Amino acid sequence: MTAKARKSLYQFDYRRSPDQDGPVVRRPVVVVGAGPVGLCTAIDLAQRGVPVVLLDDADRIGEGSRGLCYAKRTLEILDRLGVGRACIEKGVTWKLGRVFQGEDLLYAFDLLPETGHAMPAFVNLQQYYLEHFLVERAGELEGIDIRWRNKVVGLSHLPDAAELTIETPDGAYTLRADWVVCADGARSPTRAMLGLDFVGEAFEERFLIADVRMSEAYPTERWFWFDPPFHSGRSALLHKQPDGIWRIDLGLGADADAAHEQKPEVVTPRIARMLGHDDFELEWVSVYTFQCRRLERFVHGRVVFAGDAAHQVSPFGARGANSGIQDAENLAWKLARVVKGEAPVALVESYETERVAAADENIGHSTRSADFIAPRSRQEMRYRDAALTLARECDFAKRMVNSGRLSTPSTYRQTPLSTPDAEPWAGSARLGAPLPDAPMERADGTPAWLLGEIGGDAVEIVMPDGADHGPPPEGLRRIVVGKDLIDVEGRFRERFDAVPGATWLVRPDQHLAARFRHEDPERIAAAARRMLGDAA
Amino acid sequence: MTDTRDLAPSGLDTSPRLPDPDRAYRALIDAHRGLTDEESAALNTRLVLILANQVGDETVLEEAIALAKGEAG
Numbered sequence: 001m002t003a004k005a006r007k008s009l010y011q012f013d014y015r016r017s018p019d020q021d022g023p024v025v026r027r028p029v030v031v032v033g034a035g036p037v038g039l040c041t042a043i044d045l046a047q048r049g050v051p052v053v054l055l056d057d058a059d060r061i062g063e064g065s066r067g068l069c070y071a072k073r074t075l076e077i078l079d080r081l082g083v084g085r086a087c088i089e090k091g092v093t094w095k096l097g098r099v100f101q102g103e104d105l106l107y108a109f110d111l112l113p114e115t116g117h118a119m120p121a122f123v124n125l126q127q128y129y130l131e132h133f134l135v136e137r138a139g140e141l142e143g144i145d146i147r148w149r150n151k152v153v154g155l156s157h158l159p160d161a162a163e164l165t166i167e168t169p170d171g172a173y174t175l176r177a178d179w180v181v182c183a184d185g186a187r188s189p190t191r192a193m194l195g196l197d198f199v200g201e202a203f204e205e206r207f208l209i210a211d212v213r214m215s216e217a218y219p220t221e222r223w224f225w226f227d228p229p230f231h232s233g234r235s236a237l238l239h240k241q242p243d244g245i246w247r248i249d250l251g252l253g254a255d256a257d258a259a260h261e262q263k264p265e266v267v268t269p270r271i272a273r274m275l276g277h278d279d280f281e282l283e284w285v286s287v288y289t290f291q292c293r294r295l296e297r298f299v300h301g302r303v304v305f306a307g308d309a310a311h312q313v314s315p316f317g318a319r320g321a322n323s324g325i326q327d328a329e330n331l332a333w334k335l336a337r338v339v340k341g342e343a344p345v346a347l348v349e350s351y352e353t354e355r356v357a358a359a360d361e362n363i364g365h366s367t368r369s370a371d372f373i374a375p376r377s378r379q380e381m382r383y384r385d386a387a388l389t390l391a392r393e394c395d396f397a398k399r400m401v402n403s404g405r406l407s408t409p410s411t412y413r414q415t416p417l418s419t420p421d422a423e424p425w426a427g428s429a430r431l432g433a434p435l436p437d438a439p440m441e442r443a444d445g446t447p448a449w450l451l452g453e454i455g456g457d458a459v460e461i462v463m464p465d466g467a468d469h470g471p472p473p474e475g476l477r478r479i480v481v482g483k484d485l486i487d488v489e490g491r492f493r494e495r496f497d498a499v500p501g502a503t504w505l506v507r508p509d510q511h512l513a514a515r516f517r518h519e520d521p522e523r524i525a526a527a528a529r530r531m532l533g534d535a536a
Numbered sequence: 537m538t539d540t541r542d543l544a545p546s547g548l549d550t551s552p553r554l555p556d557p558d559r560a561y562r563a564l565i566d567a568h569r570g571l572t573d574e575e576s577a578a579l580n581t582r583l584v585l586i587l588a589n590q591v592g593d594e595t596v597l598e599e600a601i602a603l604a605k606g607e608a609g
Binding site for chain 2: 380
């Protein structure tokens with residue numbers, strides 16, 4: 001994909017593992033692929049006390065900026081994994097977008113109009129910085145054994161396990177695992193080793209992606225053009241990155257010649273037309289096409305697929321890395337409970353149910369965005385142009401204009417882990433969705449965020465009404481609002497419709513699994529067991 | 537742009553009415569996949585007649601025509 005060789009930013013050393021000598025060793029969890037998804041899975045597991053072997057065929061990171069936009073929910077996950085602050089400090093925070101047609105502004109949007117959240121709507125950050133923060137974090141955790149230049153060349157099922165053949169500079173070795181997580185990317189070699197189909201829609205439209213260094217100060221916003229004056233009949237996207245670098249994405253049509261389009265003498269004038277000057281430096285250029293597709297199943301015996309290895313989307317909407325990291329967090333707590341013998345193997349099946357539905361949602365959004373951005377026939381172009389024209393005056397058409405529906409977390413609607421609401425609820429908290437954050441104060445008066453205080457635990461939140469609630473359900477930590485955490489700004493009450501006597505059950509991935517307006521110890525205990533997979 | 541909508545109390549509602557506009561848009565696009573231009577035009581014409589009947593109000597239909605023509609011009 002890369003147009004020109006680029007020096008890798010970070011280099012790691014291959015080290016021989018004791019597992020390479022002697023009889024075949026069996027590990028609880030082996031993760032294949034040290035990209036963002038594999039690293040997040042490994043860190044989350046290690047934070048939950050499960051040792052992980054993380055294999056990667058390379059020994060460096062830093063080729064191209066790649067995944068760029070990290071959404072609020074992903075940042076909340078990264079924060080729990082210990083790298084949220086680093087990402088925000090290094091990254092470019094934004095929430096505003098503008099959509100243009102020709103020279104005219106069609107509309108602007110705000111992705112997080114309300115305050116009172118620890119994390120911003122979006123942070124733009126080159127993927128290699130995220131990976132570097134994650135590798136550093138992994139190094140702080142005792143349970144993670146990262147093995148660079150360990151290339152998986154064989155993968156097969158065993159009863160209640162899987163076996164990997166791994167090539168290293170010292171030759172091949174065999175490793176067994178109770179569970180293997182395959183996070184080895186869109187071209188996933190492990191997927192091929194198991195002979196699994198990867199079906200969906202391929203798009204012919206080619207896009208040019210370029211990272212450009214310049215001193216010009218555009219606003220920190222996402223700008224998207226349909227039919228821009230500098231790139232007639234196509235699309236264009238401009239995004240800010242750290243280090244004075246800007247991401248440019250230009251539609252080229254289906255017939256573009258990828259090799260030709262990446263030549264500096266072709267790219268440079270194209271970008272100069274867009275920027276109105278040639279005072280910039282090309283950092284990275286690539287031409288891509290994309291596909292929207294997924295594996296039919298993500299869980300195959302003891303082998304579980306996550307991220308791009310399981311599903312692929314178009315880049316419009318930033319749903320690739322974001323959904324992959326959300327896969328990781330969905331899987332990690334479940335695997336941890338199963339590996340530690342706290343829940344039956346069936347709990348992993350809920351990963352299948354929940355993340356396949358999430359993948360379909362992401363594929364749906366990204367497919368529809370691609371349809372709008374790159375019409376495939378004259379009639380599709382007419383529909384697109386009609387929507388754009390009407391959008392200038394009519395709100396209904398504005399809602400049809402689709403320059404990418406930006407990543408939001410999935411709400412798990414059909415899941416065995418949730419207990420349906422018995423009564424209606426107001427507020428922005430939704431059953432099956434991640435909890436909305438809220439500013440709180442600890443008992444000692446120090447400020448805190450709700451999500452930060454929940455962390456990765458299974459939690460029961462109680463809004464007291466003076467009655468005795470007895471002990472919390474087994475395996476859950478109780479947070480009493482007004483005692484452990486004070487709702488100083490009233491945001492918790494507003495977002496959770498928090499009436500006195502109410503109870504919320506929160507999964508270890510911070511999704512809401514059940515809520516009760518009135519104390520009901522038996523039903524709450526049953527919902528807690530269901531949430532943790534015990535009643536599966 | 538005509539200001540038809542602003543001249544008189546309008547029966548034509550141009551606020552978003554579809555719960556999932558992206559899904560509706562995709563349904564229209566999908567209906568045309570694999571059709572020739574001629575077939576697409578015929579499909580759209582039938583569709584307009586069906587939807588006009590669904591609207592069930594000549595005044596609203598006339599306002600919609602005026603809006604569409606104004607945009608085209």
